[in-house]
Amino acid sequence: MLDPPKKLPVLRAADRLLLGFDLHLDRVQGLSELTRRARRRYAGEFLDAQFGLRRLQLRGIKPGDLLRFVNARALTLKRTSLHALVVGLRSFLRFLEFSGRIRQGLAGAIPSPACPPPQPPLQVLDQNAQCRFLRSFDRTTCLGRRDYAMALCFAELALRANEVADLTLDDVDWRASTLRLRQTKQRRERLLPLPSRVARALVAYLQRGRPAVAHRTFFVTLWAPPGRPLSTDGVRHAIGRAFARCGMEATGPHILRRSWATLAHRRGAGLKLIADILGHQSLETTAPYAQVHFEELRQAALPWPRTKL
Numbered sequence: 001m002l003d004p005p006k007k008l009p010v011l012r013a014a015d016r017l018l019l020g021f022d023l024h025l026d027r028v029q030g031l032s033e034l035t036r037r038a039r040r041r042y043a044g045e046f047l048d049a050q051f052g053l054r055r056l057q058l059r060g061i062k063p064g065d066l067l068r069f070v071n072a073r074a075l076t077l078k079r080t081s082l083h084a085l086v087v088g089l090r091s092f093l094r095f096l097e098f099s100g101r102i103r104q105g106l107a108g109a110i111p112s113p114a115c116p117p118p119q120p121p122l123q124v125l126d127q128n129a130q131c132r133f134l135r136s137f138d139r140t141t142c143l144g145r146r147d148y149a150m151a152l153c154f155a156e157l158a159l160r161a162n163e164v165a166d167l168t169l170d171d172v173d174w175r176a177s178t179l180r181l182r183q184t185k186q187r188r189e190r191l192l193p194l195p196s197r198v199a200r201a202l203v204a205y206l207q208r209g210r211p212a213v214a215h216r217t218f219f220v221t222l223w224a225p226p227g228r229p230l231s232t233d234g235v236r237h238a239i240g241r242a243f244a245r246c247g248m249e250a251t252g253p254h255i256l257r258r259s260w261a262t263l264a265h266r267r268g269a270g271l272k273l274i275a276d277i278l279g280h281q282s283l284e285t286t287a288p289y290a291q292v293h294f295e296e297l298r299q300a301a302l303p304w305p306r307t308k309l
Helices: 011-025 031-050 063-074 079-098 126-134 143-155 162-164 198-208 232-246 254-266 271-278 285-289 292-302
Strands: 178-181 190-193
Touching: 011 031, 011 079, 011 198, 011 254, 031 079, 063 079, 063 254, 079 162, 126 143, 126 232, 126 254, 143 162, 143 232, 198 271, 254 271, 271 285
Parallel strands: none
Antiparallel strands: 178 190
């Protein structure tokens, strides 16, 4: 005898509304699943706080309701989470306006969190500190040659930790003296010039440091069992150990990337060139790395061309 078909759970009105909101975010705005999930969560929290198990009366939502909800959540949320909540709640209310469920303009009643104070200048290494850091590697050992080569990838090429970990033997063109980054944060290829000092360090590691393994990952583990691809965390830990040997407070390699950008800017390199090397799409992203004031950023922008009518 066949089992009777299972009854599907009955969705609450709030659940159906959130499903419609998610469909709007996906098909109309093209947002990722991660972003949609966060916005659904904040919208659901507001509906629960406003109506609980009662019938949804969306047209009865008032600006004061939004203000009370945001102020209550501000007591427990960090600044970044509060900002995400405000963005998600505005997005939900605009969906309700778009679908005719509430009156126009209610989304503008959501208060904005106070802007954070200006960030202090990012820490960078001067040339003396950077030389002391690079001298801390014992290049008479396999481990020292490997870690020194990785350190130069940060100090002279301004790579990210994951970019160093993802390097393969096929990414280096020894004849053209270039390094190709295939998997970048912005999902774009970058072709970088390969400085001679970096090339010499890479060759020394390949000839007298890297175990003979079948895969093409450039940097590998040297502990038992040796030859496994070095993870991003493994790269960070290697650089962190070197900072500790020097007695420096820096713990990760990102300070070397910032230091490269700052030094390049002081030597006269333009923001656009620095952004291209760092793999940034926006000059505003590059400015903090290069210790650039926003006045300099405005000066770097091209003037709007004037046309005669």
